[in-house]
Amino acid sequence: MSACVPARTTDPSDSDRTRRTHRPHxxxxxxxxxxxxxxxxxxxxxAVFLIALPLSLGIALATGAPLxxxxxxxxxxxxxxxxxxxxxxxxxxxxxxxxxxxxxxIHRYGWRTTCAITVLAGxxxxxxxxxxxxxxxxxxxxxxxxxxxxxIGVTIAVAQLHIVLGGTPHSAVLDNLRGLxxxxxxxxxxxxxxxxxxxxxxxxxxxxxxxxxxLLHRIPAAxxxxxxxxxxxSLAGLTLPxxxxxxxxxxxxxxLPEGPVLGLVAAVLTTTLVCSVQSLLGAVAVDKLVAGRPDxxxxxxxxxxxxxxxxxxxxxxxxxNIVSGTLGGLPVAGVAVRSSxxxxxxxxSRNSTMLHGVLVVIAALLMVPVLxxxxxASLAALVMAVGIQMVSLHHIRTVTRHRExxxxxxxxxxxxxxxxxxxxxxxxxxxxxxxxxxxxxxRITHDAREGVHHVHVRGQLTFLAxxxxxxxxxxxxxxxxxxxELDGSFMDHAAYESLHDWQKTHTAQGGTVELTGRxxxxxxxxxxxxxxxxxxxxxxxxxHQCERPNTASAATAPGAPGEPGTALGPSAPRESSGRxxxxxxxxxxxxxxxxxxxxxxxxAREGQQPSQLFLTCADSRLVTSMITSSGPGxxxxxxxxxxxxxxxxxxxxxDSVAAAIEYAVDILKVRSITVCxxxxxxxxxxxxxxxxxxxxxxxxxxxxxxxxxxxRMADDSRPxxxxxxxxxxxxxxxxxxxxxxxxxxxxSAHDSVAxxxxxxxxxxxxxxxxxxxxxxxxxxxTGGDERxxxxxxxxxxxx
Numbered sequence: 192m193s194a195c196v197p198a199r200t201t202d203p204s205d206s207d208r209t210r211r212t213h214r215p216h217x218x219x220x221x222x223x224x225x226x227x228x229x230x231x232x233x234x235x236x237x238a239v240f241l242i243a244l245p246l247s248l249g250i251a252l253a254t255g256a257p258l259x260x261x262x263x264x265x266x267x268x269x270x271x272x273x274x275x276x277x278x279x280x281x282x283x284x285x286x287x288x289x290x291x292x293x294x295x296x297i298h299r300y301g302w303r304t305t306c307a308i309t310v311l312a313g314x315x316x317x318x319x320x321x322x323x324x325x326x327x328x329x330x331x332x333x334x335x336x337x338x339x340x341x342x343i344g345v346t347i348a349v350a351q352l353h354i355v356l357g358g359t360p361h362s363a364v365l366d367n368l369r370g371l372x373x374x375x376x377x378x379x380x381x382x383x384x385x386x387x388x389x390x391x392x393x394x395x396x397x398x399x400x401x402x403x404x405x406l407l408h409r410i411p412a413a414x415x416x417x418x419x420x421x422x423x424x425s426l427a428g429l430t431l432p433x434x435x436x437x438x439x440x441x442x443x444x445x446x447l448p449e450g451p452v453l454g455l456v457a458a459v460l461t462t463t464l465v466c467s468v469q470s471l472l473g474a475v476a477v478d479k480l481v482a483g484r485p486d487x488x489x490x491x492x493x494x495x496x497x498x499x500x501x502x503x504x505x506x507x508x509x510x511x512n513i514v515s516g517t518l519g520g521l522p523v524a525g526v527a528v529r530s531s532x533x534x535x536x537x538x539x540s541r542n543s544t545m546l547h548g549v550l551v552v553i554a555a556l557l558m559v560p561v562l563x564x565x566x567x568a569s570l571a572a573l574v575m576a577v578g579i580q581m582v583s584l585h586h587i588r589t590v591t592r593h594r595e596x597x598x599x600x601x602x603x604x605x606x607x608x609x610x611x612x613x614x615x616x617x618x619x620x621x622x623x624x625x626x627x628x629x630x631x632x633x634r635i636t637h638d639a640r641e642g643v644h645h646v647h648v649r650g651q652l653t654f655l656a657x658x659x660x661x662x663x664x665x666x667x668x669x670x671x672x673x674x675x676e677l678d679g680s681f682m683d684h685a686a687y688e689s690l691h692d693w694q695k696t697h698t699a700q701g702g703t704v705e706l707t708g709r710x711x712x713x714x715x716x717x718x719x720x721x722x723x724x725x726x727x728x729x730x731x732x733x734x735h736q737c738e739r740p741n742t743a744s745a746a747t748a749p750g751a752p753g754e755p756g757t758a759l760g761p762s763a764p765r766e767s768s769g770r771x772x773x774x775x776x777x778x779x780x781x782x783x784x785x786x787x788x789x790x791x792x793x794x795a796r797e798g799q800q801p802s803q804l805f806l807t808c809a810d811s812r813l814v815t816s817m818i819t820s821s822g823p824g825x826x827x828x829x830x831x832x833x834x835x836x837x838x839x840x841x842x843x844x845x846d847s848v849a850a851a852i853e854y855a856v857d858i859l860k861v862r863s864i865t866v867c868x869x870x871x872x873x874x875x876x877x878x879x880x881x882x883x884x885x886x887x888x889x890x891x892x893x894x895x896x897x898x899x900x901x902x903r904m905a906d907d908s909r910p911x912x913x914x915x916x917x918x919x920x921x922x923x924x925x926x927x928x929x930x931x932x933x934x935x936x937x938x939s940a941h942d943s944v945a946x947x948x949x950x951x952x953x954x955x956x957x958x959x960x961x962x963x964x965x966x967x968x969x970x971x972x973t974g975g976d977e978r979x980x981x982x983x984x985x986x987x988x989x990x
Contacts, residue, residue, distance in 0.1 A: 228542050235538035236546035238411065239282055239529050243269075243547060244554060245417040246528070246577070248434060248562070249570040250285045252354075253347055254293040256302060256521055258434055259442055261285050262555040263520030269548020271514050272523060276507030277500030278474035279541040280481060282529035283511060285521040287577050288339070288469050289462070291346045292611050293521060296458055302519075303446030308455065309516030310445055312462040316509030319463075325471055325501035334595035335602050335618040336472060337586040339465075342606025342614055344581025347574060354571035357382035364607050381429040385420045386572035392416040393576055411532070413573055420569040431566040436559050444519045461612040466524040470508045473525030474499040480534040528577075598622045631655045633679070637663045644671050649678045654685035664693045670701040674781070677706065707782070787823065794824045801827040804855040806848075806934075807867035808834045808874065812962050815867075827855045833874030833930070834866055835896040836937040849941065856943040856953065864938060867958040868931040875900075875926045899937075900930040912977035914959070914968060931957040931970065932977045 243265050251261030268283030276283065296305040319325070349367045350360040357379025361367050393416040399407055424431055448455050478499050504525075511523040533543055554562075590599040601621045605614030633650035644667040648660065667673045675690070682690075694704045805815055805826045815821070815828055829851045839849055855861045868875075877890070878897050885891075903909060904926055911919075912928035919925040935955050938944050947953035957970030959979050968979035 228546065229539050231537040231539050232543035232546060235533050235536035235543040236550060238409070238536040239533050239543065239547040240550040240554075241414040242411045242532055243282070243284055243526075243529055243551060245413050245565075245570065245573060246287075246526075247285050247551070248565065249574040249577075250287060250290055251521060252567060252570050253287075253290045253351060253574045254521065255297050256293065256305070257443065257519070258436055259555070260302075260519055260521045262551055263518050264515045264523050266548045266551040266555065267511050267515040267518065267520055268523040268526075269551060270545050271548075272507045272511035272525075273541050273544030273548060274507075275503070275510050276541075277503030277505075278477050278525070279497070279499075280530065280534050280538050280544070281470070281474050281477045281499070281504070281525045282533050282544050282547065283470065283508065283523050283525050284529065286469060286524040286526045287347060287574070287581060288343050289465055289522050289524055290574075290578075291343050291606070292461055292465055294350075295610065296462075299454070300448070300450050300458070302443055304448045304450060304455075306443075306445035306516045306519055307448040308458045308462055309520075309522045310513050311448070311455075311459045311516075312466060312522065313509045313512030313514075313516060315459060315463045316467060316505055316512060318509075319467065320502050320506035320509060323502045325467075325505045331468060332595065332598060332618075332622045334590045334593075334598040335615060335622060336468060337583065337590065338599040338602025338618055339606055339611065339615055341582045341586070341599070342603040343611065344578040345603070345607050347578030347581070351571040351575035351578065355382065355386040355568055355575060357568070381424075381431050382566075382568040384427075385424050385429065385431060385566045385568045388423055389416045389420040389569045389572040390576060392419045393573065417565060417569050417573060420572075421565050424566050424569075425564055429566075431568060433567060434563050434565045434570070436563060442519050445516050457612065462522055464615065465611060466508060466512065466522055467505060470504060470525035471501055473527055473530055474501060474504050476527065477525075477530050477534065480531060595622070595625065598625060630681075633659070635659045635663045637666045642672065644668070644673045646673065646675045647678065648676065651679045652677065652682040652686040652690075654683055657685055657689050660686065661689060661693070664690075664697075667697065667702070669697070672703045673697065674705045674707060676782075707778070791823055799824055799827070799859065801825060801855075801859055802862050803827065804829065804852070804859075804861045804864040805867065806830075806834055806836065806864065808832065808869055808872060810869060810872065813867070813869050813960065818960055818967060827851075827859060827861060829855075832890070832893060833872060833878075833897055834868055834934060835874075835893070835930075836866065836934040836941075837896040838899075838937050839941050852938070852941050853943045856947050860952075862952065863954040863956055864944070865956040865958050866931050866934045866938065867960060868927045869959065870920075870924060870927065870961045870963060872923070872927050872930075875930060876923050879922060879926060897930060900926060900933040903933050904929045910976070912970075912979065915978055915980045928959055928977070928979060931959060935970075 244262075247261035247265040248258050249261075251258045265284040268285070272281075272283035293305065296308055300308070346364050349364055349371075353360040353367060353370070353374055356374050358370075358374045358377070361370060393412050396410075396412040396415050397408060398404075508523060508525070515521065515523050529547075533547075536543075538544075587596070587599065590596050598618055598621050602614050602618030605617040607614070609617075630651050630653060633648065633652060633656040635649075635656065636647045638645055638647075646663050646667065648656075650656075652660065664675075675694075690706075694706070697704055801824060803826050805819070806829045807813055807815060809830045809832050815826060819826065829848060831848065835848070836852075837848055852864075855864070874894060874897065878894055878901055881891070881894070904911065911925060912932050913919070914928070919928060935957055938955060939948065944953065944955075948955070957977075957979070959968040959970075960966070961968070967982040969982055971978055971980045
């Protein structure tokens with residue numbers, strides 16, 4: 192058979208366009224660059240600007256700073272941090288997470304000294320960025336970060352509640368809590384009305400249903416809430432405290448810091464810590480959001496966005512804080528709300544962030560009369576809602592699932608009762624204590640079953656657990672068979688020496704010792720093993736990427752008596768394979784069979800009831816249960832060379848595959864059929880390389896069922912099946928993708944499948960598994976657009 196693979200050529204004019212005439216040995220002339228702003232960046236910047244404007248004023252109000260300071264920080268964060276930062280789509284500005292820190296600094300040192308502290312914090316950030324320590328901040332436990340944000344959120348919400356009720360907040364959280372009863376006794380109805388309307392619009396606006404809702408949702412809820420409350424208060428003639436923006440000529444700039452040196456140093460370090468951690472974690476979150484944007488992954492724009500450069504982001508944040516503090520603005524950090532809005536609005540470069548800063552400057556200069564209509568109660572309600580959202584139930588469930596709720600709770604209470612720096616310090620101390628507790632919490636048990644003594648070690652095996660380990664090991668009688676199962680990921684030198692010495696002594700006394708891991712087939716390396724062993728618990732028993740010890744007890748190649756054998760490995764002699772198979776079966780009987788015996792007994796009683804027929808290649812690297820996370824009774828699997836489905840009712844038909852399909856659809860009533868191809872398929876390679884004529888071997892006769900796939904790929908009138916995010920690596924991969932699509936059409940030609948499809952009782956799916964990348968792709972497009980999309984791992988994105 193012939194393999195005619197059409198070559199996809201490019202337009203000859205394309206190569207001509209790239210040619211440039213220049214003198215020999217000189218670099219080609221650089222074409223003139225023109226500054227362009229994509230339309231997507233313009234629309235995204237407007238969306239972010241409409242969110243940033245009311246939030247900046249609200250955060251400035253919550254800190255007790257001049258309201259203009261919020262606008263300065265928003266403009267500087269957009270322009271300076273947007274231009275110099277390492278996360279192109281992250282939007283920086285005054286952040287709710289800095290509200291408590293800034294309010295405390297203003298209360299202690301005054302506004303001008305707070306601006307100087309902001310400048311010094313920016314200098315420290317520049318130094319940290321130059322030292323390339325940005326990734327160190329990511330070592331902070333997420334429970335500490337979420338606890339810090341939750342504590343700040345509680346503090347913000349309690350303080351702003353006083354303004355919502357028409358009063359004035361105190362500087363301390365406990366004072367605000369104690370003052371709530373008296374504040375409730377003297378509620379101002381006008382302030383409560385404006386605040387209630389703001390919260391109502393903020394809650395209901397994103398929930399407007401239908402097509403009208405899809406159009407209205409383009410307007411940010413924060414802008415609608417504050418704008419609606421402002422218009423309603425003006426029309427109703429309510430007497431309320433409103434935004435008061437003094438003249439820019441009287442705007443206070445940074446002054447020389449005044450106060451105790453140790454206090455100022457602590458203030459600078461606190462501001463640096465909160466700004467840096469929030470910005471770096473925000474940059475990581477933005478990377479995850481960008482990864483979900485197919486347009487940024489499949490077009491040339493991906494090179495402009497790329498992944499965040501954390502050290503450069505720290506430098507950009509430091510420069511922004513220096514400029515913002517010098518100009519009398521609030522501290523600057525990456526803001527999650529604005530950054531997520533920027534990505535979701537379709538931004539493709541850092542131009543959207545910078546343009547949003549320019550829009551803030553224009554608004555601060557030209558929209559002062561409009562901004563002064565906004566009631567302070569409306570801004571307080573908006574910031575209070577932001578503070579409440581910072582106490583995330585999702586984060587609480589996450590830290591509870593990971594058993595770090597104590598760290599979260601201590602950090603939150605510490606921030607609320609003592610302050611941000613004190614709360615974070617307490618959280619770090621508790622996190623270290625929890626880690627040490629887990630490291631030292633080791634459970635060691637001993638039991639005897641069927642004459643074999645089992646010593647089971649659960650947890651990390653350190654020197655602190657050596658006495659208990661020694662007591663358990665000495666319960667094993669001399670000369671007995673012993674299995675030591677280590678259920679942990681760490682063993683220090685003291686524990687290793689103790690275990691190894693006991694093993695040597697017990698073996699010398701006529702006993703046997705087998706050291707295993709938790710999972711079946713896992714073998715703990717002995718001193719005589721190769722130092723390059725890279726086995727993992729799921730490693731197959733035959734294809735280990737290491738060598739077994741070359742000893743008589745390990746394996747001896749066939750030959751004359753007494754001759755040394757060869758080490759077991761991928762090229763081990765056939766006789767050793769039987770021993771490996773027996774050892775694998777033994778491991779199953781010992782470790783896995785007791786776990787699955789109940790489930791298999793149930794399946795034996797009830798019979799198999801699989802939900803899917805999984806038709807894939809016979810390639811040994813394709814482990815269906817592993818790549819689908821399935822277990823006994825889940826899949827009805829058919830495997831053959833090349834995952835082929837011969838057409839029915841013809842001379843070329845194959846009763847084996849057809850019988851399996853009929854049995855799965857008509858008898859087992861499966862609800863879906865998946866055809867799975869894979870990278871590096873030898874059958875597809877043989878199809879491409881085969882020549883017409885020659886002896887018709889069984890393999891050649893079978894591969895004739897793949898000829899339609901080869902013809903489909905050679906048909907220029909049909910578009911090629913493709914992978915999302917990249918082009919196929921070579922013709923073999925292209926044929927593997929095409930073959931999956933073709934075999935799905937062959938499936939539809941079988942009577943049983945056709946009947947089930949017409950009745951709506953069956954679905955067909957295509958899948959491609961890249962072995963080297965361990966990446967799965969699912970066929971999502973049909974009818975001329977056969978596209979295989981990534982199947983991503985499920986992750987929790989930070990808010």
